[in-house]
Amino acid sequence: ETGVTQSPTHLIKTRGQQVTLRCSSQSGHNTVSWYQQALGQGPQFIFQYYREEENGRGNFPPRFSGLQFPNYSSELNVNALELDDSALYLCASSLGRWNTEAFFGQGTRLTVV
Amino acid sequence: DQQVKQNSPSLSVQEGRISILNCDYTNSMFDYFLWYKKYPAEGPTFLISISSIKDKNEDGRFTVFLNKSAKHLSLHIVPSQPGDSAVYFCAATGGSQGNLIFGKGTKLSVKP
Numbered sequence: 001e002t003g004v005t006q007s008p009t010h011l012i013k014t015r016g017q018q019v020t021l022r023c024s025s026q027s028g029h030n031t032v033s034w035y036q037q038a039l040g041q042g043p044q045f046i047f048q049y050y051r052e053e054e055n056g057r058g059n060f061p062p063r064f065s066g067l068q069f070p071n072y073s074s075e076l077n078v079n080a081l082e083l084d085d086s087a088l089y090l091c092a093s094s095l096g097r098w099n100t101e102a103f104f105g106q107g108t109r110l111t112v113v
Numbered sequence: 114d115q116q117v118k119q120n121s122p123s124l125s126v127q128e129g130r131i132s133i134l135n136c137d138y139t140n141s142m143f144d145y146f147l148w149y150k151k152y153p154a155e156g157p158t159f160l161i162s163i164s165s166i167k168d169k170n171e172d173g174r175f176t177v178f179l180n181k182s183a184k185h186l187s188l189h190i191v192p193s194q195p196g197d198s199a200v201y202f203c204a205a206t207g208g209s210q211g212n213l214i215f216g217k218g219t220k221l222s223v224k225p
Contacts, residue, residue: 004156033212042117042202042215043157056211090156092213102213104149104156 004093006105013081013112021076021108023091029103031055031096032074034066037088037107049074050096078110086112116140117205119216126223132190134201134219139184142208148177148188149202151218157202161188165207193223 005024013019025032031050035043045058049068063079072093078085088109092102118137126132136146144165149157163170163177163186170177176189190197200220204213 006156031211035213035215040217042119042204042217043213045212045214048212050211058212101147101159101162103159106154106156 004091004103004105006089006091006108008108009106010109011111013110015081015083015112017081018077018079019081019110021078021089021091021110023074023076023093023105025072025074025091025093026103029093029095030072031094032068032072033092033094033102034074034076035090035092036060037090039087043090046076081112083112086110114139115216116143117203117214117216119201119203119219121219122217123220123222126193126221128195128223128225129192132188132193132197132221132223134188134190134203134221136186136188136203136216137184138186138205140205140208140214141184143205143214144207145205146177146179146186147204147206147213148175149204149215150197151200151202160201190221193221195223195225197221198223 033048034046037043047057048055052068068074088107090107091105094102147162148160151157179186200218202218203216
């Protein structure tokens with residue numbers, strides 16, 4: 001059984017650029033959620049995908065978008081990067097729409113300069 | 114408006130003693146609660162959970178207590194070990210929301 005893996009682990013981008021982060025969900029899981037964790041804060045929900053459809057969205061602007069693929073892996077895309085987008089981005093996978101047991105990847109540390 | 118609050122940013126405990134981490138919530142629609150542990154440079158690791166139909170769940174050294182009337186839950190670690198030193202996040206889910214709502218975390222330091 002493979003766990004949740006994210007790539008890349010670290011990334012530095014310039015303000016205004018676009019970035020794509022990737023996540024492979026745990027074997028057998030059909031739901032992927034993305035969270036943003038700023039320094040000193042708890043993870044904040046960005047959005048969730050269930051069987052390739054967006055299934056809920058947090059308070060993030062439309063420049064945060066995502067995809068889920070038939071194999072249930074997922075991408076998070078952020079356009080027009082801002083300095084405040086610097087954070088740890090976490091992907092979590094679970095079985096079913098409700099995250100009663102969500103397993104997290106190690107995260108991608110994004111720095112926007 | 115924080116729906117899940119962990120009011121203690123840090124806690125220091127002696128090895129072998131009990132660690133008690135607290136969490137309060139405001140949304141009465143929450144019906145499932147989870148605790149995660151996070152080491153630096155790693156993602157959160159699921160620790161233990163509890164459904165709102167229970168008031169206690171135990172797994173080895175870890176016990177979670179839920180007081181629905183007070184909208185309060187706590188995580189007890191007995192005995193505490195230096196390897197337990199990490200940031201602990203309380204999270205909740207329920208109602209129409211499938212996602213997790215997290216507190217800001219409590220940094221636990223267990224001293225030998």
